[in-house]
Amino acid sequence: MFMFIKGRWSKFVVIAFMLFVNVAQAQYRKGMVVCAYPDAATVGLNILKKGGNAVDAAVAVQFALAVTLPQAGNIGGGGFMVYRSAGGETNTLDYREKAPAAASANMYVDASGNIIPDKSLYTHQAAGVPGSVDGMVQAHQKYGKLKWADLVQPAIDLASKGFVVTRHLANDINSSQAQFNKLNEKGVNYFAKARAWKAGDTLFLPDLANTLIQIRDKKRAGFYNGIVAKHILNEMKAGNGLITQADLNNYRSVWRKAITGNYKSFKVITMPPPSSGGIALLQLLHSVEKYPLSRWGHNNDSTVQLVTEAERRVYADRSKYLGDPDFFKVPVDSLLNTAYVDKRMRSFNWSAATPSSAIQPGSFAGYESDQTTHFSIVDAYGNAVSITTTLNGSFGNKIFVKGAGFLLNNEMDDFSSKPGVPNMYGLVGGKANSIQPGKRMLSSMTPTIIEKDGKLFMVVGTPGGSTIITSVFETILNVVEFNQDAQQAVTSKRFHHQWLPDEIQTENDALKHPVIDILQRKGYKFKTRGNIGRVDMIVVTLDGFAGGADPRGDDTKAGW
Structure with missing residues (x-):
């Protein structure tokens, strides 16, 4: 195709085209991170370049997304990790949220048996006990290579020094501002701004930075105990939430x-x-x-x-x-x-659709559940991590933990609040996913x-x-x-x-x-x-x- 390019610029045109092709078809041999925000991808890649493995990078990305992707990245939610080592060992970590001990099967149903609108979505009682911090601590203890503090520090820097807001994030914050203000009347809207957010603005989150410092210095205890736990319990008290110190103490991720x-x-x-x-x-x-x-x-x-x-x-x-x-x-x-x-x-039947009304759950002989984020990582050693983490709805229940700077989840809506009644995603459930104290809600x-x-x-x-x-x-x-x-x-x-x-x-x-x-x-x-x-x-x-x-x-x- 280059035979038609003539003149003094032909050489540069050819070079530019080849550079474009190489970028478009980029292949990497030492490692890769694919995630939902540019700054978080950079954080993960830098960890790999420092000699960290896929789990190290995953921990760093999880905390970086808690800053840069508040719609879904989190320390106030939970998630799942699938791991495969270079040698073929496989494992999974369940750091899904759990129902507080005070939760009950009919907590979102009124005296007439009807679902109470929005109670499982936009109240303090919508929050399950967060699992993300415990999950990252356990993942690092089992498979991590670099020092814990080095994995959390990049997120602290993003929160304290600020990061550039993208068009998507600006639009999402702006569209939720009315709910932030309404649901945090007695608290703090950390995304408050005199004018609408726009791409290129810088978002500073100093209280979240202080929370991350506690996690950096004290690991699990920096979140589930101490000043951060106190902020969580104060928030629960302010909004009649259910999470107690005992709930925080008892939370454990599961391999x-x-x-x-x-x-x-x-x-x-x-x-x-x-x-x-x-x-x-x-x-x-x-x-x-x-x-x-x-x-x-x-x-x-x-x-x-x-x-x-x-x-x-x-x-x-x-x-x-x-x-x-x-x-x-x-x-x-x-x-x-x-x-x-x-x-x-x-x-x-190829000739006609099968009506869903004609399809029921199957039966066995003898036998009597939009906003999430995902990241995929592979390191130079051949280890791989696949993590999906969530607050459930976009920005969770849209309630900030005052003083701690992060959002609470609304994962309780992933339970079946009432058999046959759809949740926010239109999914229906029954007894298997009913609300019980200490239970993990079903996830997709x-x-x-x-x-x-x-x-x-x-x-x-x-x-x-x-x-x-x-x-x-x-x-x-x-x-x-x-x-x-x-x-x-x-x-x-x-x-x-x-x-x-x-x-x-x-x-x-x-x-x-x-x-x-x-x-x-x-x-x-x-x-x-x-x-x-x-x-x-x-x-x-x-x-x-x-x-x-x-x-x-x-x-x-x-x-x-």
Whole structure:
């Protein structure tokens, strides 16, 4: 193509083009971080460059996102970590929030048995006991390499010296300012500003910096005891919240055995309950495994119909069988039994949509649950970490802990407040996910690591509430079935079905009109919505690590 470029500038044009190509197809061999905010990606990359491993970088990114991504990054929430060592060891860490000891099954229901509007969303009683700090401490103790203080300090610097606000963050803060002011009338709105926030402004969070200093110097005790705990308890007292010092003292993250399964030549390593994501993902993958998806093509009518019917059945199972395994016997083996999954798909009819009213949770012989963030990290040693962490709603319950500078979660809404009544994401649940003191609420978070031929192949996950599972599922298919590279796979338009409501939700222009017309004639209903998920992915190629950072947000990939 360069034969048409003439004159004194031809050499520079060629060089510029080659530099563009190299950037567009960047592959890194020493490590990569893909996460939801540029500053946090830089923090993680710097930790890798200092000789830290993937867990070190993950700890640093978690705390950096608590500063720069207040919509979802947090120390007041919780999450899940899936880990794979360079040698193939796998493990998962459950640092999901827990219901306070004073929680009860009917705490969000009035005397007439009706749900009290917004009580599980925008009150102090919406908050579960936070797990993020304990989770990061445990992850570091087990797998960390660098000094703890060195991993927390970058977040302190961002909070105390300030960081530049992006357009997305400015818009999100501005759209929530009325709620911040209303819900923090007797407290402090740390995002208060005389004029609207705009891209390029600097946000300083000195109280959050002081909280992080306590965590840096005292680790777990710096959050669950001492001055920070006092701030939390004062906030609970001010708003009639339920969290007590005993709740803080008793909180512990849990190491759990990973859920694993196979899809063709790939081994899938993912999160067990109380995440519903791992089981659902493996069910979905097996549901479509025997069909020629690669021949049908990405988002064509047969592909969309098959995926929709699989999603419909899996979300029905989720509503009945998934919850905290410490409180409810989750039938993991039965749900993942390939014969069971095959049986569920037999009622699938190519000629017409299966109404969700005709699909109920499956049964077994003898057998009597939008705002989250994800980051994927691979280090120079070959260790990989996939973490999804959350406050539940955007900015959690939108209530700040006065004096401590961070937001409380509203994870209690992820419980089934009343059987059959949907939560904020439209998901319904029952006894398995009912509220009980000390119980972890069900989650859709699906941090996942995939091997190919025994070697690390993919690290993936996403935020998105009820759409998390389907976003991860469809993005994996984009790579392994539709031959998309990492960036294409996370950029591709997505669709979603979750059993109830009985509709296919689609991003704008996700499906071509002929595809929609064909499926509508078969009885499928469609609803266009905004963005679905913000997937962050790393794929291992012959040339190194290739990242996919979702353009739906400020997601950034950084490697070396």
